[in-house]
Amino acid sequence: MAESWWKEAVVYQVYPSSFKDTNGDGWGDIKGITSKLDYLKDLGIDILWASPMYKSPQADMGYDISDYKAIDPIYGTNEDVDHLVSELKRRGMKLMMDLVVNHTSEEHAWFLESRSSRSNPKRSWYIWKDPRRDEDGKPQPPNNWSQILGEANSAWTYDEKTDQYYLSLFTPEQPDLNWENPDVRAAVHDVMTFWLDKGACGYRMDVINLISKDQRFPDAEPSLGPDRKYHPGGKYYVNGPRMHEYLQEIKTKVLEKYGAITVGEMPGVSDIDEIIKTVKSGTGELNMIFIFDIVDIDNVPGKVRMTLQDWSVKDLGRIVSKWQSVMIERDGWNSVFVENHDNPRSVSRYTDDSDEYRAYGATLLALMQTTLNGTLYVYQGEELGMRNFPKSWDPLKDYKDIEAVNFWKKSLDLYGDDPEELARQRKVLERKARDHARTPMQWNAGPNAGFADEGIKPWMRVNDDYREVNAEKQLADDSEGLSVWQFWQRGLANRKMHKDVFVYGDFEPVGPESEEVFAYLRTGKESGKWLVVLNFSEKKVEWEMPEAIEVQGWIAGNHTKGKPDKSLKGSVILHPWEGVLGKLV
Numbered sequence: 001m002a003e004s005w006w007k008e009a010v011v012y013q014v015y016p017s018s019f020k021d022t023n024g025d026g027w028g029d030i031k032g033i034t035s036k037l038d039y040l041k042d043l044g045i046d047i048l049w050a051s052p053m054y055k056s057p058q059a060d061m062g063y064d065i066s067d068y069k070a071i072d073p074i075y076g077t078n079e080d081v082d083h084l085v086s087e088l089k090r091r092g093m094k095l096m097m098d099l100v101v102n103h104t105s106e107e108h109a110w111f112l113e114s115r116s117s118r119s120n121p122k123r124s125w126y127i128w129k130d131p132r133r134d135e136d137g138k139p140q141p142p143n144n145w146s147q148i149l150g151e152a153n154s155a156w157t158y159d160e161k162t163d164q165y166y167l168s169l170f171t172p173e174q175p176d177l178n179w180e181n182p183d184v185r186a187a188v189h190d191v192m193t194f195w196l197d198k199g200a201c202g203y204r205m206d207v208i209n210l211i212s213k214d215q216r217f218p219d220a221e222p223s224l225g226p227d228r229k230y231h232p233g234g235k236y237y238v239n240g241p242r243m244h245e246y247l248q249e250i251k252t253k254v255l256e257k258y259g260a261i262t263v264g265e266m267p268g269v270s271d272i273d274e275i276i277k278t279v280k281s282g283t284g285e286l287n288m289i290f291i292f293d294i295v296d297i298d299n300v301p302g303k304v305r306m307t308l309q310d311w312s313v314k315d316l317g318r319i320v321s322k323w324q325s326v327m328i329e330r331d332g333w334n335s336v337f338v339e340n341h342d343n344p345r346s347v348s349r350y351t352d353d354s355d356e357y358r359a360y361g362a363t364l365l366a367l368m369q370t371t372l373n374g375t376l377y378v379y380q381g382e383e384l385g386m387r388n389f390p391k392s393w394d395p396l397k398d399y400k401d402i403e404a405v406n407f408w409k410k411s412l413d414l415y416g417d418d419p420e421e422l423a424r425q426r427k428v429l430e431r432k433a434r435d436h437a438r439t440p441m442q443w444n445a446g447p448n449a450g451f452a453d454e455g456i457k458p459w460m461r462v463n464d465d466y467r468e469v470n471a472e473k474q475l476a477d478d479s480e481g482l483s484v485w486q487f488w489q490r491g492l493a494n495r496k497m498h499k500d501v502f503v504y505g506d507f508e509p510v511g512p513e514s515e516e517v518f519a520y521l522r523t524g525k526e527s528g529k530w531l532v533v534l535n536f537s538e539k540k541v542e543w544e545m546p547e548a549i550e551v552q553g554w555i556a557g558n559h560t561k562g563k564p565d566k567s568l569k570g571s572v573i574l575h576p577w578e579g580v581l582g583k584l585v
Contacts, residue, residue: 014050030077209243386442
Protein backbone atom coordinates (compact mmCIF):
# COMPACT_ATOMS: atom_id res chain seq x y z
CA MET A 1 0.00 0.00 0.00
CA ALA A 2 1.52 3.29 -1.14
CA GLU A 3 2.09 5.88 1.57
CA SER A 4 0.92 9.49 1.13
CA TRP A 5 0.85 12.60 3.31
CA TRP A 6 -2.92 12.89 3.04
CA LYS A 7 -3.42 9.32 4.22
CA GLU A 8 -1.57 9.99 7.47
CA ALA A 9 -3.08 13.42 8.08
CA VAL A 10 -5.67 14.11 10.77
CA VAL A 11 -8.34 16.50 9.52
CA TYR A 12 -10.34 18.76 11.83
CA GLN A 13 -13.61 20.15 10.55
CA VAL A 14 -14.49 23.67 11.62
CA TYR A 15 -18.06 24.93 11.27
CA PRO A 16 -17.09 28.61 11.07
CA SER A 17 -20.30 30.21 12.33
CA SER A 18 -20.05 28.23 15.58
CA PHE A 19 -16.30 28.09 16.25
CA LYS A 20 -15.16 31.45 17.66
CA ASP A 21 -16.54 34.99 17.36
CA THR A 22 -13.97 37.80 17.59
CA ASN A 23 -15.84 40.84 16.26
CA GLY A 24 -18.89 40.78 18.52
CA ASP A 25 -21.62 39.97 15.99
CA GLY A 26 -22.48 36.56 17.45
CA TRP A 27 -21.11 34.65 14.43
CA GLY A 28 -17.84 32.80 14.35
CA ASP A 29 -15.25 34.21 11.97
CA ILE A 30 -11.93 33.49 10.30
CA LYS A 31 -9.94 35.47 12.84
CA GLY A 32 -11.55 33.30 15.49
CA ILE A 33 -10.30 30.19 13.70
CA THR A 34 -6.80 31.62 13.43
CA SER A 35 -6.82 32.43 17.15
CA LYS A 36 -7.27 28.73 18.00
CA LEU A 37 -4.62 27.17 15.76
CA ASP A 38 -2.31 26.37 18.68
CA TYR A 39 -5.19 24.49 20.33
CA LEU A 40 -5.59 22.37 17.19
CA LYS A 41 -1.85 21.87 16.76
CA ASP A 42 -1.53 20.66 20.36
CA LEU A 43 -4.39 18.22 19.80
CA GLY A 44 -2.55 16.65 16.87
CA ILE A 45 -4.32 18.15 13.87
CA ASP A 46 -2.62 18.42 10.44
CA ILE A 47 -5.37 19.80 8.19
CA LEU A 48 -8.10 22.30 9.01
CA TRP A 49 -11.19 21.80 6.88
CA ALA A 50 -13.45 24.85 6.95
CA SER A 51 -17.10 24.50 6.01
CA PRO A 52 -18.18 27.15 3.46
CA MET A 53 -17.16 30.72 4.25
CA TYR A 54 -17.93 32.16 0.83
CA LYS A 55 -20.37 34.99 0.20
CA SER A 56 -23.86 33.64 0.83
CA PRO A 57 -27.39 34.69 1.84
CA GLN A 58 -27.16 31.86 4.42
CA ALA A 59 -30.38 30.09 3.42
CA ASP A 60 -28.53 26.82 4.14
CA MET A 61 -25.71 28.06 6.37
CA GLY A 62 -23.33 28.91 3.55
CA TYR A 63 -24.06 25.95 1.29
CA ASP A 64 -25.91 28.44 -0.92
CA ILE A 65 -23.02 30.38 -2.45
CA SER A 66 -23.50 33.69 -4.24
CA ASP A 67 -19.80 34.34 -5.00
CA TYR A 68 -17.24 31.52 -5.03
CA LYS A 69 -14.22 33.84 -4.97
CA ALA A 70 -15.26 36.14 -2.13
CA ILE A 71 -15.45 35.48 1.62
CA ASP A 72 -18.72 36.48 3.24
CA PRO A 73 -18.31 39.61 5.39
CA ILE A 74 -19.80 37.80 8.41
CA TYR A 75 -16.69 35.60 8.38
CA GLY A 76 -14.12 38.17 7.29
CA THR A 77 -12.19 38.87 4.10
CA ASN A 78 -10.08 37.10 1.50
CA GLU A 79 -7.07 38.63 3.25
CA ASP A 80 -8.15 36.88 6.46
CA VAL A 81 -7.93 33.57 4.58
CA ASP A 82 -4.44 34.51 3.35
CA HIS A 83 -3.41 35.15 6.95
CA LEU A 84 -5.02 31.87 8.10
CA VAL A 85 -3.09 29.93 5.44
CA SER A 86 0.12 31.66 6.49
CA GLU A 87 -0.41 30.87 10.18
CA LEU A 88 -1.29 27.26 9.39
CA LYS A 89 1.85 26.91 7.28
CA ARG A 90 3.94 28.34 10.13
CA ARG A 91 2.69 25.46 12.29
CA GLY A 92 3.16 22.80 9.63
CA MET A 93 -0.59 22.61 8.99
CA LYS A 94 -2.79 23.02 5.91
CA LEU A 95 -6.21 24.39 4.91
CA MET A 96 -8.83 22.32 3.10
CA MET A 97 -11.72 24.24 1.55
CA ASP A 98 -15.32 23.15 1.02
CA LEU A 99 -16.38 22.91 -2.64
CA VAL A 100 -20.14 23.30 -3.20
CA VAL A 101 -20.78 23.07 -6.94
CA ASN A 102 -23.85 20.88 -7.37
CA HIS A 103 -25.80 24.10 -6.86
CA THR A 104 -25.33 27.81 -6.21
CA SER A 105 -27.37 30.41 -4.40
CA GLU A 106 -30.34 31.90 -6.24
CA GLU A 107 -28.50 35.20 -5.68
CA HIS A 108 -25.38 34.12 -7.59
CA ALA A 109 -24.71 36.32 -10.63
CA TRP A 110 -24.84 33.25 -12.84
CA PHE A 111 -28.37 32.44 -11.75
CA LEU A 112 -29.57 36.03 -11.85
CA GLU A 113 -28.60 36.05 -15.50
CA SER A 114 -30.03 32.59 -16.10
CA ARG A 115 -33.46 33.44 -14.77
CA SER A 116 -33.64 36.84 -16.48
CA SER A 117 -34.95 35.38 -19.74
CA ARG A 118 -35.17 32.16 -21.71
CA SER A 119 -32.74 33.56 -24.26
CA ASN A 120 -30.00 34.60 -21.84
CA PRO A 121 -26.65 32.89 -22.61
CA LYS A 122 -26.51 31.53 -19.05
CA ARG A 123 -30.00 30.01 -19.23
CA SER A 124 -28.39 26.63 -19.92
CA TRP A 125 -26.07 26.97 -16.89
CA TYR A 126 -28.99 25.68 -14.80
CA ILE A 127 -31.65 23.03 -15.32
CA TRP A 128 -34.87 24.57 -16.64
CA LYS A 129 -37.93 22.58 -17.74
CA ASP A 130 -41.41 23.41 -19.00
CA PRO A 131 -44.20 22.77 -16.51
CA ARG A 132 -46.73 20.05 -16.63
CA ARG A 133 -50.30 21.37 -16.51
CA ASP A 134 -53.16 20.24 -14.31
CA GLU A 135 -56.73 20.00 -15.57
CA ASP A 136 -57.18 23.71 -14.87
CA GLY A 137 -54.07 24.62 -16.84
CA LYS A 138 -52.09 25.59 -13.75
CA PRO A 139 -48.34 24.88 -13.84
CA GLN A 140 -47.09 21.74 -12.04
CA PRO A 141 -43.52 20.48 -11.52
CA PRO A 142 -41.90 18.58 -14.42
CA ASN A 143 -41.68 15.43 -12.30
CA ASN A 144 -42.46 14.17 -8.80
CA TRP A 145 -39.00 14.44 -7.24
CA SER A 146 -39.02 15.65 -3.64
CA GLN A 147 -36.78 18.26 -2.07
CA ILE A 148 -33.89 16.72 -0.14
CA LEU A 149 -34.16 19.10 2.84
CA GLY A 150 -37.95 18.95 2.94
CA GLU A 151 -39.49 15.89 1.29
CA ALA A 152 -43.00 17.32 1.51
CA ASN A 153 -41.98 19.86 -1.14
CA SER A 154 -41.11 19.58 -4.82
CA ALA A 155 -37.48 19.59 -5.96
CA TRP A 156 -38.56 22.07 -8.66
CA THR A 157 -39.19 25.79 -8.21
CA TYR A 158 -41.49 27.72 -10.54
CA ASP A 159 -40.34 30.96 -12.13
CA GLU A 160 -43.43 32.90 -13.08
CA LYS A 161 -41.61 35.40 -15.28
CA THR A 162 -40.31 32.79 -17.73
CA ASP A 163 -43.00 30.14 -17.10
CA GLN A 164 -40.50 27.38 -16.41
CA TYR A 165 -39.29 25.40 -13.41
CA TYR A 166 -35.68 25.16 -12.30
CA LEU A 167 -34.31 22.12 -10.48
CA SER A 168 -33.48 22.89 -6.84
CA LEU A 169 -32.84 19.55 -5.15
CA PHE A 170 -32.07 20.99 -1.71
CA THR A 171 -34.10 24.19 -1.34
CA PRO A 172 -35.62 26.74 -3.74
CA GLU A 173 -32.74 29.04 -2.79
CA GLN A 174 -30.20 26.52 -4.15
CA PRO A 175 -30.68 26.00 -7.91
CA ASP A 176 -28.77 23.05 -9.39
CA LEU A 177 -26.04 23.78 -11.92
CA ASN A 178 -26.26 22.08 -15.31
CA TRP A 179 -23.05 20.08 -15.55
CA GLU A 180 -23.96 18.97 -19.08
CA ASN A 181 -22.82 22.45 -20.11
CA PRO A 182 -19.01 22.57 -20.64
CA ASP A 183 -18.98 26.27 -19.73
CA VAL A 184 -20.26 25.36 -16.24
CA ARG A 185 -17.53 22.79 -15.80
CA ALA A 186 -14.87 25.26 -16.93
CA ALA A 187 -16.19 27.82 -14.42
CA VAL A 188 -15.95 25.23 -11.63
CA HIS A 189 -12.38 24.40 -12.61
CA ASP A 190 -11.56 28.11 -12.46
CA VAL A 191 -12.99 28.41 -8.94
CA MET A 192 -10.99 25.40 -7.75
CA THR A 193 -7.79 26.78 -9.23
CA PHE A 194 -8.38 30.16 -7.57
CA TRP A 195 -8.29 28.77 -4.01
CA LEU A 196 -5.54 26.24 -4.69
CA ASP A 197 -3.40 29.11 -5.95
CA LYS A 198 -4.16 30.96 -2.70
CA GLY A 199 -2.73 28.07 -0.68
CA ALA A 200 -5.57 25.61 -0.07
CA CYS A 201 -4.32 22.01 -0.03
CA GLY A 202 -7.49 20.49 -1.47
CA TYR A 203 -11.22 20.12 -1.17
CA ARG A 204 -14.05 18.41 0.59
CA MET A 205 -16.58 18.14 -2.24
CA ASP A 206 -20.16 18.69 -1.19
CA VAL A 207 -22.71 16.16 -2.60
CA ILE A 208 -20.37 15.74 -5.55
CA ASN A 209 -22.09 12.54 -6.69
CA LEU A 210 -25.28 14.46 -7.54
CA ILE A 211 -23.79 16.56 -10.34
CA SER A 212 -24.89 14.27 -13.19
CA LYS A 213 -28.63 13.84 -13.72
CA ASP A 214 -30.50 11.34 -15.88
CA GLN A 215 -31.47 13.67 -18.72
CA ARG A 216 -34.86 12.01 -19.13
CA PHE A 217 -35.85 13.37 -15.67
CA PRO A 218 -38.40 10.58 -15.12
CA ASP A 219 -40.82 10.34 -12.20
CA ALA A 220 -39.54 8.64 -9.05
CA GLU A 221 -41.14 5.53 -7.64
CA PRO A 222 -43.74 6.42 -4.95
CA SER A 223 -41.50 5.21 -2.11
CA LEU A 224 -43.04 7.48 0.54
CA GLY A 225 -46.51 6.06 -0.04
CA PRO A 226 -49.52 6.77 -2.23
CA ASP A 227 -50.66 9.68 -0.07
CA ARG A 228 -47.51 11.70 -0.85
CA LYS A 229 -47.23 13.94 -3.90
CA TYR A 230 -43.42 13.99 -4.05
CA HIS A 231 -40.84 11.23 -3.64
CA PRO A 232 -37.02 10.92 -3.48
CA GLY A 233 -35.59 10.82 -7.01
CA GLY A 234 -32.07 9.76 -6.08
CA LYS A 235 -32.17 6.83 -8.49
CA TYR A 236 -31.91 9.37 -11.28
CA TYR A 237 -29.20 11.66 -9.94
CA VAL A 238 -27.10 9.80 -7.34
CA ASN A 239 -23.89 8.72 -9.15
CA GLY A 240 -25.50 9.76 -12.41
CA PRO A 241 -24.47 8.64 -15.92
CA ARG A 242 -21.64 11.16 -16.45
CA MET A 243 -20.39 11.60 -12.88
CA HIS A 244 -17.12 9.71 -13.38
CA GLU A 245 -16.45 11.62 -16.61
CA TYR A 246 -16.88 14.95 -14.83
CA LEU A 247 -14.71 13.92 -11.88
CA GLN A 248 -11.95 12.59 -14.16
CA GLU A 249 -11.99 15.95 -15.92
CA ILE A 250 -11.55 17.75 -12.57
CA LYS A 251 -8.71 15.39 -11.68
CA THR A 252 -6.75 15.87 -14.90
CA LYS A 253 -7.44 19.57 -15.47
CA VAL A 254 -7.04 20.78 -11.87
CA LEU A 255 -6.22 18.40 -9.03
CA GLU A 256 -3.21 16.55 -10.42
CA LYS A 257 -1.37 19.83 -10.99
CA TYR A 258 -1.49 20.59 -7.26
CA GLY A 259 -1.25 17.14 -5.65
CA ALA A 260 -4.42 18.12 -3.79
CA ILE A 261 -6.26 16.14 -1.15
CA THR A 262 -9.87 15.33 -2.08
CA VAL A 263 -12.73 13.78 -0.18
CA GLY A 264 -16.13 13.45 -1.79
CA GLU A 265 -19.38 13.67 0.09
CA MET A 266 -21.37 10.95 -1.68
CA PRO A 267 -24.70 10.24 -0.01
CA GLY A 268 -26.95 7.46 -1.23
CA VAL A 269 -24.27 5.15 -2.64
CA SER A 270 -23.04 1.94 -1.02
CA ASP A 271 -22.22 -0.21 -4.06
CA ILE A 272 -18.68 -1.47 -3.56
CA ASP A 273 -17.66 -1.50 -7.22
CA GLU A 274 -18.95 2.02 -7.78
CA ILE A 275 -17.11 3.35 -4.73
CA ILE A 276 -13.85 1.59 -5.62
CA LYS A 277 -14.08 3.05 -9.13
CA THR A 278 -14.10 6.48 -7.49
CA VAL A 279 -11.27 5.99 -4.96
CA LYS A 280 -9.03 3.24 -6.34
CA SER A 281 -5.37 4.16 -6.05
CA GLY A 282 -4.06 5.59 -9.31
CA THR A 283 -7.21 5.37 -11.43
CA GLY A 284 -9.87 6.77 -9.09
CA GLU A 285 -10.96 10.36 -9.39
CA LEU A 286 -10.84 11.18 -5.68
CA ASN A 287 -8.54 10.23 -2.79
CA MET A 288 -11.50 9.06 -0.69
CA ILE A 289 -15.18 9.62 -0.06
CA PHE A 290 -17.37 9.82 3.01
CA ILE A 291 -19.20 6.49 3.12
CA PHE A 292 -22.45 7.19 4.94
CA ASP A 293 -23.34 3.69 6.14
CA ILE A 294 -22.23 4.43 9.70
CA VAL A 295 -24.20 7.70 9.96
CA ASP A 296 -27.20 6.13 8.20
CA ILE A 297 -27.30 3.30 10.73
CA ASP A 298 -30.45 4.61 12.44
CA ASN A 299 -32.25 5.64 9.22
CA VAL A 300 -35.22 3.56 8.04
CA PRO A 301 -33.93 1.90 4.81
CA GLY A 302 -35.39 3.42 1.68
CA LYS A 303 -36.77 6.41 3.56
CA VAL A 304 -35.45 9.90 4.19
CA ARG A 305 -32.78 10.83 6.76
CA MET A 306 -35.23 12.15 9.34
CA THR A 307 -36.45 8.71 10.39
CA LEU A 308 -35.48 6.38 13.22
CA GLN A 309 -34.81 2.68 13.51
CA ASP A 310 -33.05 0.58 16.13
CA TRP A 311 -29.54 -0.68 15.45
CA SER A 312 -27.17 -3.07 17.19
CA VAL A 313 -23.47 -3.35 17.94
CA LYS A 314 -23.43 -6.14 15.37
CA ASP A 315 -24.64 -3.66 12.74
CA LEU A 316 -21.91 -1.20 13.70
CA GLY A 317 -19.23 -3.89 13.61
CA ARG A 318 -20.35 -5.17 10.22
CA ILE A 319 -20.25 -1.69 8.69
CA VAL A 320 -16.78 -0.91 10.03
CA SER A 321 -15.39 -4.35 9.17
CA LYS A 322 -16.85 -4.26 5.65
CA TRP A 323 -15.25 -1.00 4.60
CA GLN A 324 -11.97 -1.60 6.41
CA SER A 325 -11.56 -4.89 4.56
CA VAL A 326 -12.83 -3.66 1.19
CA MET A 327 -10.44 -0.71 0.98
CA ILE A 328 -7.41 -2.76 2.06
CA GLU A 329 -8.19 -5.65 -0.29
CA ARG A 330 -9.09 -3.51 -3.32
CA ASP A 331 -6.55 -0.71 -2.97
CA GLY A 332 -8.97 2.05 -2.15
CA TRP A 333 -8.89 4.45 0.79
CA ASN A 334 -11.22 5.11 3.73
CA SER A 335 -12.28 8.26 5.48
CA VAL A 336 -12.75 7.59 9.19
CA PHE A 337 -15.49 9.63 10.86
CA VAL A 338 -18.63 9.33 12.97
CA GLU A 339 -19.58 13.00 13.25
CA ASN A 340 -19.94 16.11 11.09
CA HIS A 341 -22.09 19.22 10.66
CA ASP A 342 -24.92 17.21 9.06
CA ASN A 343 -25.41 14.73 11.90
CA PRO A 344 -26.19 14.73 15.61
CA ARG A 345 -23.41 14.37 18.15
CA SER A 346 -21.78 10.94 18.07
CA VAL A 347 -21.63 10.46 21.84
CA SER A 348 -25.42 10.90 21.96
CA ARG A 349 -26.04 8.74 18.91
CA TYR A 350 -23.83 5.71 19.48
CA THR A 351 -23.28 5.64 23.24
CA ASP A 352 -24.75 7.01 26.48
CA ASP A 353 -24.45 10.78 26.85
CA SER A 354 -25.59 10.89 30.47
CA ASP A 355 -23.37 12.71 32.94
CA GLU A 356 -22.23 9.34 34.28
CA TYR A 357 -21.12 7.86 30.97
CA ARG A 358 -20.64 10.72 28.48
CA ALA A 359 -16.85 10.86 28.80
CA TYR A 360 -16.53 7.07 28.55
CA GLY A 361 -18.74 6.98 25.46
CA ALA A 362 -16.79 9.78 23.79
CA THR A 363 -13.42 8.18 24.48
CA LEU A 364 -14.68 4.76 23.36
CA LEU A 365 -15.50 6.30 19.97
CA ALA A 366 -12.11 8.04 19.97
CA LEU A 367 -10.31 4.74 20.59
CA MET A 368 -12.18 3.12 17.72
CA GLN A 369 -11.50 5.91 15.26
CA THR A 370 -7.82 6.41 16.10
CA THR A 371 -7.18 2.69 15.46
CA LEU A 372 -8.92 2.34 12.07
CA ASN A 373 -7.42 2.43 8.58
CA GLY A 374 -7.99 5.61 6.60
CA THR A 375 -7.71 9.38 6.85
CA LEU A 376 -9.19 10.47 10.17
CA TYR A 377 -11.70 13.33 10.45
CA VAL A 378 -12.54 14.99 13.77
CA TYR A 379 -15.48 17.39 13.99
CA GLN A 380 -15.27 20.47 16.22
CA GLY A 381 -16.33 19.64 19.76
CA GLU A 382 -16.07 15.90 19.19
CA GLU A 383 -12.69 16.04 20.93
CA LEU A 384 -14.53 17.36 24.01
CA GLY A 385 -17.38 14.86 23.89
CA MET A 386 -19.91 17.61 23.16
CA ARG A 387 -23.41 16.12 23.14
CA ASN A 388 -26.87 16.83 21.77
CA PHE A 389 -28.67 19.73 23.38
CA PRO A 390 -31.57 18.97 25.80
CA LYS A 391 -34.95 17.66 24.68
CA SER A 392 -36.55 20.64 26.39
CA TRP A 393 -35.35 23.04 23.67
CA ASP A 394 -38.21 24.56 21.66
CA PRO A 395 -38.45 23.32 18.03
CA LEU A 396 -39.95 26.62 16.93
CA LYS A 397 -37.40 28.86 18.67
CA ASP A 398 -34.16 26.99 19.30
CA TYR A 399 -33.79 24.89 16.13
CA LYS A 400 -32.27 26.91 13.26
CA ASP A 401 -31.43 24.44 10.49
CA ILE A 402 -33.65 24.56 7.41
CA GLU A 403 -34.03 20.77 7.38
CA ALA A 404 -35.27 20.77 10.98
CA VAL A 405 -37.54 23.76 10.36
CA ASN A 406 -39.11 22.07 7.31
CA PHE A 407 -39.42 18.75 9.14
CA TRP A 408 -41.21 20.25 12.13
CA LYS A 409 -43.50 22.35 9.94
CA LYS A 410 -44.47 19.22 7.98
CA SER A 411 -45.00 17.29 11.24
CA LEU A 412 -47.29 19.99 12.66
CA ASP A 413 -49.24 20.15 9.40
CA LEU A 414 -49.71 16.39 9.18
CA TYR A 415 -49.99 15.37 12.83
CA GLY A 416 -51.15 18.49 14.67
CA ASP A 417 -54.33 16.64 15.68
CA ASP A 418 -52.54 13.40 16.55
CA PRO A 419 -50.53 13.93 19.78
CA GLU A 420 -49.12 10.39 19.76
CA GLU A 421 -47.70 10.59 16.24
CA LEU A 422 -46.50 14.16 16.77
CA ALA A 423 -44.59 12.94 19.83
CA ARG A 424 -42.91 10.29 17.66
CA GLN A 425 -41.91 12.95 15.14
CA ARG A 426 -40.59 15.12 17.97
CA LYS A 427 -38.40 12.20 19.04
CA VAL A 428 -36.93 12.02 15.53
CA LEU A 429 -36.19 15.74 15.64
CA GLU A 430 -34.57 15.48 19.07
CA ARG A 431 -32.39 12.57 18.00
CA LYS A 432 -31.47 13.43 14.40
CA ALA A 433 -31.49 17.21 13.88
CA ARG A 434 -28.36 18.69 12.35
CA ASP A 435 -28.64 21.57 14.82
CA HIS A 436 -27.05 19.40 17.53
CA ALA A 437 -23.67 19.65 15.79
CA ARG A 438 -23.98 23.38 15.21
CA THR A 439 -24.24 24.83 18.71
CA PRO A 440 -21.35 27.19 19.57
CA MET A 441 -18.02 25.64 20.50
CA GLN A 442 -17.60 25.35 24.26
CA TRP A 443 -14.26 26.94 25.08
CA ASN A 444 -14.72 27.67 28.78
CA ALA A 445 -17.24 28.06 31.61
CA GLY A 446 -17.60 31.81 31.10
CA PRO A 447 -20.36 33.75 29.35
CA ASN A 448 -21.40 32.19 26.02
CA ALA A 449 -18.98 29.34 26.74
CA GLY A 450 -16.18 31.63 25.53
CA PHE A 451 -17.54 31.52 21.98
CA ALA A 452 -18.49 35.21 22.11
CA ASP A 453 -17.94 37.99 24.62
CA GLU A 454 -20.33 38.64 27.45
CA GLY A 455 -23.37 40.61 26.36
CA ILE A 456 -23.25 39.26 22.80
CA LYS A 457 -26.11 37.03 21.62
CA PRO A 458 -24.73 34.05 19.64
CA TRP A 459 -26.52 33.24 16.39
CA MET A 460 -27.50 29.92 18.00
CA ARG A 461 -28.07 29.05 21.62
CA VAL A 462 -25.14 27.58 23.56
CA ASN A 463 -25.68 24.07 24.91
CA ASP A 464 -26.77 24.19 28.55
CA ASP A 465 -23.91 21.95 29.75
CA TYR A 466 -21.01 24.27 28.82
CA ARG A 467 -19.94 24.89 32.42
CA GLU A 468 -19.07 21.21 32.77
CA VAL A 469 -18.14 20.34 29.18
CA ASN A 470 -15.56 22.78 27.83
CA ALA A 471 -12.04 22.91 26.45
CA GLU A 472 -10.41 24.91 29.24
CA LYS A 473 -11.54 22.42 31.88
CA GLN A 474 -10.46 19.40 29.85
CA LEU A 475 -7.03 20.72 28.95
CA ALA A 476 -6.32 21.40 32.64
CA ASP A 477 -7.73 18.09 33.89
CA ASP A 478 -5.31 16.35 36.27
CA SER A 479 -7.67 13.76 37.69
CA GLU A 480 -7.03 10.02 37.79
CA GLY A 481 -8.37 9.54 34.28
CA LEU A 482 -7.79 11.45 31.07
CA SER A 483 -10.32 14.01 29.90
CA VAL A 484 -11.90 13.41 26.50
CA TRP A 485 -9.54 15.98 24.92
CA GLN A 486 -6.49 14.43 26.57
CA PHE A 487 -7.58 10.97 25.44
CA TRP A 488 -7.93 12.18 21.85
CA GLN A 489 -4.51 13.85 22.04
CA ARG A 490 -2.87 10.65 23.26
CA GLY A 491 -4.72 8.53 20.73
CA LEU A 492 -3.69 10.72 17.80
CA ALA A 493 -0.06 10.67 18.94
CA ASN A 494 -0.13 6.87 19.22
CA ARG A 495 -1.72 6.61 15.77
CA LYS A 496 1.10 8.62 14.23
CA MET A 497 3.77 6.76 16.19
CA HIS A 498 2.46 3.43 14.88
CA LYS A 499 1.17 4.52 11.49
CA ASP A 500 2.24 1.21 9.93
CA VAL A 501 -0.46 -0.40 12.08
CA PHE A 502 -3.28 2.09 12.46
CA VAL A 503 -3.05 3.98 9.16
CA TYR A 504 -1.68 1.35 6.77
CA GLY A 505 -2.01 -1.97 8.58
CA ASP A 506 -4.22 -5.01 7.97
CA PHE A 507 -7.60 -5.34 9.65
CA GLU A 508 -9.32 -8.45 10.99
CA PRO A 509 -12.48 -8.69 13.13
CA VAL A 510 -12.02 -10.88 16.22
CA GLY A 511 -14.32 -13.41 17.83
CA PRO A 512 -17.97 -14.18 17.21
CA GLU A 513 -20.35 -11.24 16.71
CA SER A 514 -21.60 -9.89 20.01
CA GLU A 515 -24.54 -7.82 21.22
CA GLU A 516 -22.13 -5.73 23.30
CA VAL A 517 -18.54 -6.01 22.08
CA PHE A 518 -16.81 -5.10 18.81
CA ALA A 519 -13.20 -6.30 18.64
CA TYR A 520 -10.58 -6.37 15.91
CA LEU A 521 -6.88 -6.86 15.17
CA ARG A 522 -4.62 -4.36 13.42
CA THR A 523 -1.31 -5.61 12.04
CA GLY A 524 1.63 -3.53 10.85
CA LYS A 525 4.83 -4.41 9.04
CA GLU A 526 7.03 -3.01 11.80
CA SER A 527 4.92 -2.73 14.96
CA GLY A 528 3.28 -6.15 14.91
CA LYS A 529 -0.25 -7.08 15.99
CA TRP A 530 -2.58 -4.98 18.14
CA LEU A 531 -5.96 -5.84 19.62
CA VAL A 532 -8.82 -3.37 20.07
CA VAL A 533 -11.78 -4.39 22.26
CA LEU A 534 -14.77 -2.05 22.56
CA ASN A 535 -17.75 -2.54 24.88
CA PHE A 536 -20.60 -0.63 23.24
CA SER A 537 -23.03 -1.20 26.10
CA GLU A 538 -24.03 0.02 29.55
CA LYS A 539 -23.35 -3.47 30.94
CA LYS A 540 -20.34 -4.96 32.63
CA VAL A 541 -19.26 -7.63 30.13
CA GLU A 542 -17.04 -10.68 30.26
CA TRP A 543 -15.46 -10.99 26.82
CA GLU A 544 -13.78 -14.26 25.88
CA MET A 545 -10.54 -13.81 24.00
CA PRO A 546 -9.99 -16.38 21.23
CA GLU A 547 -7.45 -19.05 22.20
CA ALA A 548 -5.06 -18.09 19.42
CA ILE A 549 -4.69 -14.59 20.83
CA GLU A 550 -2.39 -13.69 23.71
CA VAL A 551 -1.85 -10.10 24.82
CA GLN A 552 1.69 -9.11 25.68
CA GLY A 553 0.46 -6.01 27.45
CA TRP A 554 -2.51 -3.68 27.55
CA ILE A 555 -1.29 -0.30 26.33
CA ALA A 556 -4.25 2.02 26.76
CA GLY A 557 -7.88 2.17 27.83
CA ASN A 558 -10.54 4.79 28.41
CA HIS A 559 -11.27 3.98 32.07
CA THR A 560 -7.79 4.70 33.37
CA LYS A 561 -4.95 7.12 32.69
CA GLY A 562 -2.33 4.39 32.87
CA LYS A 563 -2.22 0.93 31.39
CA PRO A 564 -5.38 -1.15 32.00
CA ASP A 565 -5.13 -4.00 34.47
CA LYS A 566 -6.71 -6.79 32.43
CA SER A 567 -6.20 -10.49 31.86
CA LEU A 568 -3.70 -11.21 29.09
CA LYS A 569 -5.48 -14.37 27.99
CA GLY A 570 -8.95 -15.90 28.32
CA SER A 571 -11.71 -13.77 29.84
CA VAL A 572 -11.49 -9.98 29.84
CA ILE A 573 -13.79 -7.98 32.10
CA LEU A 574 -15.02 -4.77 30.48
CA HIS A 575 -16.89 -2.04 32.33
CA PRO A 576 -19.73 -0.09 30.69
CA TRP A 577 -18.54 1.77 27.57
CA GLU A 578 -14.96 0.60 28.15
CA GLY A 579 -12.43 0.18 25.38
CA VAL A 580 -8.92 -1.23 25.60
CA LEU A 581 -5.92 -1.44 23.28
CA GLY A 582 -3.39 -4.22 23.63
CA LYS A 583 -0.13 -5.29 22.00
CA LEU A 584 -0.04 -8.99 21.15
CA VAL A 585 2.74 -11.46 21.80
